Amino acid sequence: MKNVIGVASGKGGVGKSTVTVNLACSLSRSGATVGVLDADVYGPSVPTLLNVWDTPRVIEDRIQPLQAYGLRVMSMGFLIGSDEPIVWRGPMISQAVTQMVQEVAWGELDYLLIDLPPGTGDIQLTIAQVLNLTGVVIVTTPQHVALGIASKAQAMFKQLHVPILGIVENMSYFLCPSCGERTDIFSHGGAQNLCERAKVPLLGEIPLDTLVRESGDSGRPIAADESNSAQRQFFDTVARNMARQASIRAARVLPLVQVEQR
Ligand SMILES: Nc1ncnc2c1ncn2[C@@H]1O[C@H](COP(=O)(O)OP(=O)(O)OP(=O)(O)O)[C@@H](O)[C@H]1O
Numbered sequence: 078m079k080n081v082i083g084v085a086s087g088k089g090g091v092g093k094s095t096v097t098v099n100l101a102c103s104l105s106r107s108g109a110t111v112g113v114l115d116a117d118v119y120g121p122s123v124p125t126l127l128n129v130w131d132t133p134r135v136i137e138d139r140i141q142p143l144q145a146y147g148l149r150v151m152s153m154g155f156l157i158g159s160d161e162p163i164v165w166r167g168p169m170i171s172q173a174v175t176q177m178v179q180e181v182a183w184g185e186l187d188y189l190l191i192d193l194p195p196g197t198g199d200i201q202l203t204i205a206q207v208l209n210l211t212g213v214v215i216v217t218t219p220q221h222v223a224l225g226i227a228s229k230a231q232a233m234f235k236q237l238h239v240p241i242l243g244i245v246e247n248m249s250y251f252l253c254p255s256c257g258e259r260t261d262i263f264s265h266g267g268a269q270n271l272c273e274r275a276k277v278p279l280l281g282e283i284p285l286d287t288l289v290r291e292s293g294d295s296g297r298p299i300a301a302d303e304s305n306s307a308q309r310q311f312f313d314t315v316a317r318n319m320a321r322q323a324s325i326r327a328a329r330v331l332p333l334v335q336v337e338q339r
C-alpha cells in the first residue's frame with residue numbers, strides 16, 4: 078500500500094463516508110488502484126454508499142475484498158446483517174479493525190482510504206498504531222460546534238504523530254439550482270480559519286447538494302459518474318489536493334530512508 082489515508086472527523090454526520098467513497102472514485106478514475114476500508118464498525122455505511130452487500134470469500138485464510146466501481150472494499154457491514162447492532166467492547170472492536178487491515182487480501186494499492194467513525198476513540202487509536210498512516214484528512218462542516226470538535230480530532234492525530242494532510246469543508250454552502258444564489262447555511266470560512274490555526278492545508282470546499290445526497294443513498298457515487306458534473310469536479314479537486322499532500326509526505330520520508338540505507 079503506497080498511501081494509507083484515514084478520513085476522520087470530530088462530529089458525526091458531517092459527511093466522512095460520503096467524502097471517502099467519492100474521493101476513492103475520483104482517485105480510481107484518475108487511474109489509481111484504490112481500496113476502501115470501512116472502519117466504522119458500529120455504523121458501517123460504505124455498503125450503502127457503494128451498493129455492495131455480498132459476503133466476502135475466504136481464499137487460503139485471506140478475506141477477499143469486494144469490488145465496486147473499480148474499488149476494493151471491505152466493511153463490517155459485509156460480515157454482519159444490515160440490521161444487527163454491534164455490541165462490543167473496545168478490545169474486540171480493535172481486533173476486528175486490525176483483522177480487516179491485516180487479514181484482507183488487499184493486494185497492491187496506490188491508496189487505501191479508511192472511513193473512520195466520528196470522534197477520538199478506540200478505532201482511531203488502533204488505526205494509528207497498527208497502520209503506518211500516510212496521514213489523515215479531517216472532514217468538517219462550517220458551523221462553530223463542528224469546527225470545535227474537528228479541532229480536537231486534529232489535535233489527537235497530532236499527538237499520535239499522524240500527519241494531517243488537510244481539512245475538507247463539507248456542506249460548505251448551498252447553491253440554489255434554480256436561481257444560482259449562494260447561501261451559507263452553516264456559516265462559512267470556519268475550516269479556513271481552523272487550517273490557518275493548525276497550519277494545515279484546506280483541501281477543498283464541497284457544497285451541500287441534493288445530487289450528492291441522492292447519489293449516496295442510491296449507492297452510485299457522484300464521483301464515479303461518467304458525466305463531468307460540477308459535483309464530481311468538487312471531489313476531483315479535493316482528491317487532487319489530497320494526493321499532492323500525500324506525495325509531499327512521501328517525498329519528505331524518502332531522504333530519511335535513503336540516509337538510513339547508506
Ligand atoms: N455535500 C453534501 N451534500 C448533501 N448531502 C450530503 C453531503 N455530504 C453528506 N451528505 C449527506 O449527509 C448525510 C451524512 O453523511 P455521511 O453518512 O457521509 O456522514 P458521516 O460523517 O460519515 O456520518 P457518521 O458520523 O454517522 O459516520 C448523508 O445522508 C449524506 O448523503
Ligand SMILES: [Mg+2]
Pocket residue numbers: 093094095117122192193194
Ligand atoms: Mg460515516
